[in-house]
Amino acid sequence: MAIGDSYAAGVGVFPPVPGDESCVRSGADYAHLLAWREAWDLTDTTCSGATLIKGVWPGTGSPGRGGFWESADPGKIPAMIDEVTPETKYMTFQMGGNDSGLSITFIDCANDQTGVPNPGNDTHPCQDRHNAGNPRYPIDFGVMSGAIKSALVEIHDRATKAKVLVLGYPAILPEDSTACADNENPKPRDTGVGPVTQADITWLRDQLKQMNTSIKNTAEALAAADPSFQVAYTDTYSPFEGHDACQTRGKRVFGVDAPIYLPDDLARWAAGHPNAIGHYQIAGLLQQTFPTAFPQS
Numbered sequence: 001m002a003i004g005d006s007y008a009a010g011v012g013v014f015p016p017v018p019g020d021e022s023c024v025r026s027g028a029d030y031a032h033l034l035a036w037r038e039a040w041d042l043t044d045t046t047c048s049g050a051t052l053i054k055g056v057w058p059g060t061g062s063p064g065r066g067g068f069w070e071s072a073d074p075g076k077i078p079a080m081i082d083e084v085t086p087e088t089k090y091m092t093f094q095m096g097g098n099d100s101g102l103s104i105t106f107i108d109c110a111n112d113q114t115g116v117p118n119p120g121n122d123t124h125p126c127q128d129r130h131n132a133g134n135p136r137y138p139i140d141f142g143v144m145s146g147a148i149k150s151a152l153v154e155i156h157d158r159a160t161k162a163k164v165l166v167l168g169y170p171a172i173l174p175e176d177s178t179a180c181a182d183n184e185n186p187k188p189r190d191t192g193v194g195p196v197t198q199a200d201i202t203w204l205r206d207q208l209k210q211m212n213t214s215i216k217n218t219a220e221a222l223a224a225a226d227p228s229f230q231v232a233y234t235d236t237y238s239p240f241e242g243h244d245a246c247q248t249r250g251k252r253v254f255g256v257d258a259p260i261y262l263p264d265d266l267a268r269w270a271a272g273h274p275n276a277i278g279h280y281q282i283a284g285l286l287q288q289t290f291p292t293a294f295p296q297s
Helices: 030-038 102-111 125-131 141-158 198-225 276-293
Strands: 002-004 090-094 163-167 231-234
Touching: 030 090, 030 276, 090 141, 102 125, 102 198, 125 198, 141 163, 141 198, 163 198, 163 276, 198 231, 231 276
Parallel strands: 002 090, 090 163, 163 231
Antiparallel strands: none
């Protein structure tokens, strides 16, 4: 079983699952590839834009999309948790990015440089707006961690024998921000990260690392607290280093053609997400990780 947001669903990766416009799943996301390699039956509940928070986005009065506890598209797809059964044997879980506020922050940075005309690469208008305390969606890894913990505990209650790999998020920005030298907008498709300044790229990259650390700590704390809970963290960040959106070759994620989220343009919706090569790499990583993380399986 696969539970996850757009990073797990394979948004932008061909071929799309027929009749699945609500969640924009790919038939070649890493869960499908892993299930095919292992000859496993697959329940793919991944959904683009899915959240763990019930009701509203943290720190705002805006409604969340739902997905885990509540259907992201009532009447068409069930809530993810309602598809977990005692028969679930292996599970991948990749959620939290939307609940942390970081995904919306990244979109805001790519779409809106906060009114600064032609910002220099040594400026960080996006970080400044967040530090000023008035972002549209605040970054809160504590809220995210609590939501992940609640979700994993409920999964364990419903599928006590399931072996759960909790995935972090891949590297989408380079260690050397000068690799994103072309930060003008508009720009050719699938190159760089839009108009984000190099200083803001560094800030966003470090925020992503902090988010992964929070996810890792949450999963490992649950495993330590209850030996019967077979849950382990999987690092997808390291395998993607050097294959980020600003590389000219060997890219494992889509570049960012800002502005993001224009209607009927899946290439833009996929900005900063794993491409087909990225999903292939993650599938191979999971195939190796399941037997090492759970050697008694």
